[in-house]
């Protein structure tokens with residue numbers, strides 16, 4: 001018996017596949033929108049955390065650093081830097097730049113006020129509490 005793949009069959013395969021993957025797309029999108037607030041605790045962002053995020057954005061920290069792998073790989077990951085270093089180190093570090101240490105990459109000084117530095121540290125602390133499925137995979141980022 002001769003098998004013929006007709007136009008109607010091709011159309012049905014197309015429409016069936018499109019409908020199938022549209023359903024998967026809608027389910028995964030809905031699940032993602034439901035999951036993000038549970039994982040990032042955005043509702044718990046204080047005014048200081050929001051200001052810190054703003055300062056990190058306008059000073060283009062991701063021009064050199066990554067946050068959850070997004071950004072430049074010139075300098076260490078910032079998502080878990082709060083866990084790695086703690087608040088006192090972070091405050092002192094940001095204020096003390098550039099170190100001028102020979103042979104090391106340099107970070108600029110952004111001339112931030114102590115309050116602005118505190119806001120950035122608050123944002124870095126908030127970042128460290130976002131559930132990223134254990135990303136980055138090690139404490140060094």
Ligand code: HEC
Pocket residue numbers: 055056059060061062063064065074075076081084085090093094099101104105106107108110120
């Ligand atoms: C021009 C590139 C550049 C920019 C922009 C930059 N950094 Fe850095 N940063 C570095 C480099 C390079 C290091 C590592 C220096 C070293 O280890 O001696 C570093 C290190 C750090 C560290 C310590 C990381 C660790 O693991 O010890 C923190 C915290 C940090 N930066 C925060 C920031 C913040 C916040 C901003 C934005 C306000 C910023 N950086 C913008 C280059 C940059």
